[in-house]
Amino acid sequence: MTRSLSTLVASAVALLLLATLPLWLGNTYYINVASQILYWAVFALGLNVLVGWAGLTSLGHAALFAVSGYTAAILVTAGHSHLVGAVAAIAMTVATAAVFAVLALRATGIGFLMITLALGQILWGIAYRWASLTNGDNGINFKTRPQPFGLDLTSAPAFYYLALLVFLAAVASMLVFVRSPLGAALRGTRDQPRRMTALGYNVWLIRFLAFLLSGFWTAVAGLLFLYYNQFISPQIAALQTSAEALLMVISGGTATILGPIAGAAIVVIMKNVVSAYVERWNMVLGIIFVLIISFMPEGLVPGVRRLIGVAWRGMRPAKAVITVRGEASS
Amino acid sequence: MNLWLVLAINSITLGGLLFLLSAGFSLIFGLMRIPNLMHGSFFMLGAYMGSTFLAKGFGFWPAALASAASMAVLGGLVERFLLRRLAGQELAQVLLTLGLSFIIADACLMVWTGDPIQPSTPPDLRGAIIRSGLVFPIYRLAIVGVAIAMAIALWLLIDKTRIGAMIRAGVDDAPIARVVGIKVSQLFTLVFCLGAALAAFAGVVGSPYLSIYPGLDAEMLPLALIVVILGGAGSLPGALLGSFIIGFLYNFGQAMFPDLAYVILFVPMVLVLVLRPQGLFGRVAL
Numbered sequence: 001m002t003r004s005l006s007t008l009v010a011s012a013v014a015l016l017l018l019a020t021l022p023l024w025l026g027n028t029y030y031i032n033v034a035s036q037i038l039y040w041a042v043f044a045l046g047l048n049v050l051v052g053w054a055g056l057t058s059l060g061h062a063a064l065f066a067v068s069g070y071t072a073a074i075l076v077t078a079g080h081s082h083l084v085g086a087v088a089a090i091a092m093t094v095a096t097a098a099v100f101a102v103l104a105l106r107a108t109g110i111g112f113l114m115i116t117l118a119l120g121q122i123l124w125g126i127a128y129r130w131a132s133l134t135n136g137d138n139g140i141n142f143k144t145r146p147q148p149f150g151l152d153l154t155s156a157p158a159f160y161y162l163a164l165l166v167f168l169a170a171v172a173s174m175l176v177f178v179r180s181p182l183g184a185a186l187r188g189t190r191d192q193p194r195r196m197t198a199l200g201y202n203v204w205l206i207r208f209l210a211f212l213l214s215g216f217w218t219a220v221a222g223l224l225f226l227y228y229n230q231f232i233s234p235q236i237a238a239l240q241t242s243a244e245a246l247l248m249v250i251s252g253g254t255a256t257i258l259g260p261i262a263g264a265a266i267v268v269i270m271k272n273v274v275s276a277y278v279e280r281w282n283m284v285l286g287i288i289f290v291l292i293i294s295f296m297p298e299g300l301v302p303g304v305r306r307l308i309g310v311a312w313r314g315m316r317p318a319k320a321v322i323t324v325r326g327e328a329s330s
Numbered sequence: 331m332n333l334w335l336v337l338a339i340n341s342i343t344l345g346g347l348l349f350l351l352s353a354g355f356s357l358i359f360g361l362m363r364i365p366n367l368m369h370g371s372f373f374m375l376g377a378y379m380g381s382t383f384l385a386k387g388f389g390f391w392p393a394a395l396a397s398a399a400s401m402a403v404l405g406g407l408v409e410r411f412l413l414r415r416l417a418g419q420e421l422a423q424v425l426l427t428l429g430l431s432f433i434i435a436d437a438c439l440m441v442w443t444g445d446p447i448q449p450s451t452p453p454d455l456r457g458a459i460i461r462s463g464l465v466f467p468i469y470r471l472a473i474v475g476v477a478i479a480m481a482i483a484l485w486l487l488i489d490k491t492r493i494g495a496m497i498r499a500g501v502d503d504a505p506i507a508r509v510v511g512i513k514v515s516q517l518f519t520l521v522f523c524l525g526a527a528l529a530a531f532a533g534v535v536g537s538p539y540l541s542i543y544p545g546l547d548a549e550m551l552p553l554a555l556i557v558v559i560l561g562g563a564g565s566l567p568g569a570l571l572g573s574f575i576i577g578f579l580y581n582f583g584q585a586m587f588p589d590l591a592y593v594i595l596f597v598p599m600v601l602v603l604v605l606r607p608q609g610l611f612g613r614v615a616l
Contacts, residue, residue: 125592
């Protein structure tokens with residue numbers, strides 16, 4: 001009871017802080033960083049459905065993210081409305097995710113990772129080479145942010161509130177999903193796929209649906225990315241983006257809701273800070289990756305929770321078993 | 331007519347290069363059960379090192395061998411000191427190689443800058459042979475020759491030697507191989523060094539033809555991935571066949587449908603995944 005009460009209080013405080021953030025943060029630059037954290041967090045939450053709850057590590061999600069952005073950018077540039085662009089972008093991305101899922105779910109574990117990586121690289125190749133459609137390496141400029149219900153989103157705080165609304169919707173959907181029968185079944189397919197099959201669950205279908213849900217939030221995040229940057233280029237479909245998103249999930253802690261959000265905040269802040277001083281973001285990304293994989297593979301949120309737990313129990317040496325969380329087997 | 335011939339020669343050349351790249355990738359995958367996402371980095375870093383050795387006055391082939399040797403050392407260090415720590419955690423190992431690939435890519439950008447480097451073709455192999463009106467560039471033929479020689483050497487190593495028998499045993503069933511006294515973890519190091527060296531060698535040999543530029547690693551890695559998905563993990567004949575299929579598809583695709591060359595690469599992969607998930611020559615599905 002006290003635990004749920006403290007969770008409630010913490011959530012209320014967090015909500016209040018987030019809702020008033022533009023007021024006490026003031027500076028446009030920081031508000032923009034906050035917006036970036038929010039849409040990357042949506043992306044990381046979407047990816048976490050597969051990586052965390054399904055135990056399927058995808059390295060092709062940047063391609064889905066880019067499909068969404070490109071679809072909207074191409075349609076709106078061709079003269080369609082923002083609404084058509086957004087709906088088509090989400091539909092197109094979920095359809096692409098379905099194709100990815102059909103192919104990648106032939107395998108689990110490492111095979112799944114390889115196939116999603118190859119598929120992602122192929123879509124990157126399309127974005128890069130099919131210049132008549134995507135304008136190749138030059139990318140596409142996206143002239144205006146949409147104006148839903150006549151609201152002007154050009155200012156930093158206005159865009160922040162849009163991102164916050166979408167982010168809260170994503171968090172709410174994750175809370176519902178995790179507690180839903182489908183969410184429980186998905187965790188079952190991660191931990192005990194054979195037993196789930198024996199119990200009469202359609203393991204393949206459950207994973208397929210999880211892939212679609214993951215694709216949906218990736219598409220939404222891709223749209224926000226496009227609206228925020230008003231520009232999209234093949235760079236965003238590259239392996240680095242998939243790796244960054246995966247780093248957010250893993251560094252924060254897979255199969256938690258807070259983890260990917262914390263991970264997104266850490267990665268975006270580090271990226272902004274590092275980029276301000278040196279041009280070596282990829283090097284830093286690689287180093288953090290190696291360090292986290294080697295020393296804190298369970299992620300920061302569970303890691304910190306474990307440390308707090310250890311402190312709570314009077315500094316008894318914890319015998320923590322550290323493994324990268326649940327890799328599904330067939 | 332001549333266009334088709336040029337395309338065919340380019341395809342065979344690329345196939346040969348891809349074989350050098352993916353043979354090691356396939357063996358590492360077969361034995362250690364991980365796709366080494368640093369493999370493109372070994373290719374690129376190897377090519378850069380080769381260009382530096384060339385600039386220091388080495389001959390072409392000594393430069394290729396020196397680069398291969400230095401990558402073998404790097405591969406050995408990575409395997410011994412990083413991958414070994416995560417033994418049994420395949421996912422963590424893969425992500426570790428991914429992180430290292432970013433570090434290497436950025437280090438290359440720091441050292442060799444972003445400008446493309448194109449080492450000149452070795453002097454003895456410049457020019458072309460002209461037979462009955464058809465032009466055969468000598469260097470392209472030499473790449474194919476080297477790839478075939480390597481394929482034969484690897485086949486002899488894997489099929490005819492004691493070490494090869496141990497590697498095959500490890501690929502088939504590592505725990506049982508351990509039980510009968512094969513030091514599988516030493517084989518891991520050996521195969522990782524060999525794979526890194528082959529990739530670097532391929533990088534140097536391919537550099538006069540592909541040129542070296544940032545992003546080359548990310549371009550070669552998916553090709554190696556597709557080759558291994560096609561041919562089957564751990565299978566050298568599979569890697570050979572897969573390399574030539576991809577070599578032909580890539581060149582002909584680019585000539586005929588330049589916008590969609592990448593999508594065409596993906597067709598055989600999809601077919602294989604749907605019809606024969608273990609790959610053309612593989613024994614177990616991914």
